[in-house]
Amino acid sequence: MSLSKYEVFLKVVELGSLTKAAEVLGFTQSGISHTINSLETEFGFSLLIRNRSGVRLTVNGEQVLQPIREILNWNEQLKQKVTHIHGLETGTITIGTFTSVSVHWLPGMIKQFRSLYPYIEFKLMEGDYLEIEQWIEAGVIDCGFISLPTRDKFEVFPLKKDRMLAIVSQEHPISGAPYFPLPQIAHEDFIIPKAGSDYDVRRVLEKAGIEPNVKFSAGDDYAIIAMVDKGLGMSILPELVLKRQNHSVVMLELEEPSFRSLGIAVHSMKHASPATKKFVRHVQEWVELHAEKN
Numbered sequence: 001m002s003l004s005k006y007e008v009f010l011k012v013v014e015l016g017s018l019t020k021a022a023e024v025l026g027f028t029q030s031g032i033s034h035t036i037n038s039l040e041t042e043f044g045f046s047l048l049i050r051n052r053s054g055v056r057l058t059v060n061g062e063q064v065l066q067p068i069r070e071i072l073n074w075n076e077q078l079k080q081k082v083t084h085i086h087g088l089e090t091g092t093i094t095i096g097t098f099t100s101v102s103v104h105w106l107p108g109m110i111k112q113f114r115s116l117y118p119y120i121e122f123k124l125m126e127g128d129y130l131e132i133e134q135w136i137e138a139g140v141i142d143c144g145f146i147s148l149p150t151r152d153k154f155e156v157f158p159l160k161k162d163r164m165l166a167i168v169s170q171e172h173p174i175s176g177a178p179y180f181p182l183p184q185i186a187h188e189d190f191i192i193p194k195a196g197s198d199y200d201v202r203r204v205l206e207k208a209g210i211e212p213n214v215k216f217s218a219g220d221d222y223a224i225i226a227m228v229d230k231g232l233g234m235s236i237l238p239e240l241v242l243k244r245q246n247h248s249v250v251m252l253e254l255e256e257p258s259f260r261s262l263g264i265a266v267h268s269m270k271h272a273s274p275a276t277k278k279f280v281r282h283v284q285e286w287v288e289l290h291a292e293k294n
Contacts (some may be wrong), residue, residue, distance in 0.1 A: 003075055004066045008035045009047065013065065014164075016054040034251050046255050047197050069139050077273040084274050089117040091275035096125050096132035098197070099221050100240040101262070105145075112256070126253075128196035136267055144278040147199055148261040156265045157280060158191030159287045162257040163239040164204050168251045169231045180234075180252040182208045188235035194219040200260040208256065225249055 012021040012032065022029045040047050047061035053161050057065060080091040099104060102124065110122055125141055132144040133151055146288050150156060174180060181208035185205070190212035192198055197219065205212055218224045221241045228235050228249050238260050242251055264283050272280070 002039075003072065005035050005039045005042075006034060006072055008032060009039055009068060010065075010072065012048065012055060013038065013057060016056070017116075018050070018055060056276055065275055066138065073273075077271075080274045089275070089278075090119045091273055092121045092123060093143070093273075093275050093279050094123040094125060094141045094278075096127060096135045096141040096146075098126060098132070098145065100238060100243075101145045102126055104240055108290075109283055109286050112286065113279060116282075117275070117278065120279075121193055128194070129199050130196035133265075136265055139267065142273060143264055143266045145237050146263055150263070154265040154267060155269050156263050157284055158261060158263045159166055159284065160262045160291065161259040162262055164200060164236055164254060164260060165239055165242060166234060166236050166252045166254055167225065167228050167242065168234045168252065169228055170248055170250055171231060172234070172250065172251070175250040177252065179255050182210060182255045183234075184213055185210050185234070187213070189213055189215040191216045191218060191224050191227050191233040191235040193217070193221070193237075194225065200238060200265050203260075204236055204254065204258045207258070 006023065008021065008027075011025055012018055015021050018032045018036070021027075025032070027035075036048060043060075043064070044058050045060045046058050047056045047064070049058055066136065076091065083090045095106075106124070114120065125135060129147050129150075132146055133143070133154075135141040136144050136154060137151065146154075146156070146157060146254050148156065166185075168175050168180070174184065176179070180184045185208075188236055192212065192214050196216050216227060218227065221237060224235050224237065225242070227233065229247060236254070239251075241263075242249075264280055266276065266280060269277060269280070
């Protein structure tokens with residue numbers, strides 16, 4: 001069993017290309033191909049189907065992907081345990097995150113954490129809520145920021161209630177109102193986040209019994225803000241997304257105040273690496289400290 005072969009295999013699957021994996025890992029393409037061929041010989045069956053568009057898993061490859069991922073995760077935990085016993089703090093933490101957390105929280109969190117544990121490295125994977133849940137379940141990431149509620153099988157640590165705000169252009173007739181009346185939403189052109197990122201907005205709309213007139217769907221929060229700014233419609237976004245951004249949209253409290261609940265989740269704290277456990281505790285303390293300041 002060669003862990004280095006497993007690492008190469010996972011990187012090829014992750015990037016969907018032998019060439020891209022070679023570039024990232026600093027190998028030649030022939031070296032990557034040789035490693036995969038060696039692993040296939042060791043297992044006695046093909047792992048990847050190669051074609052002009054890249055590579056994809058065979059049926060057998062799909063069956064061994066998760067066990068290989070778990071072996072490497074356990075190996076990372078073992079290395080961290082050993083270094084911890086020697087009084088060192090090392091390791092890599094892979095975090096699932098989305099734009100507003102990546103912009104407003106993570107830089108401060110990581111900077112402070114690395115001042116305490118300078119040898120711990122970070123890998124960030126940005127996606128929507130659904131992707132982050134899938135990554136946690138599959139063991140692709142060590143922990144992930146999510147919107148609650150989430151899957152029951154996860155171990156979840158609530159962090160903050162984030163206000164949901166209506167946004168309209170400065171020329172909108174209601175831009176000067178003290179709040180945005182919920183029934184009015186049904187009569188507006190609405191811009192909604194893409195599926196997988198729209199949980200929070202959908203909860204607000206469903207609770208109010210409103211079927212929005214969706215004109216546009218966008219995967220990027222700041223693209224939505226720009227579209228609202230140009231008068232293409234209105235939207236509802238979390239306050240954290242709108243914080244400290246250079247935009248000219250008008251933010252209005254909803255007639256019935258609504259919130260999204262942010263948290264950080266792991267598959268199991270019992271089986272999390274020492275570095276991940278420290279980081280999750282650090283995140284809770286960081287958010288609590290900044291909530292007191294604000």
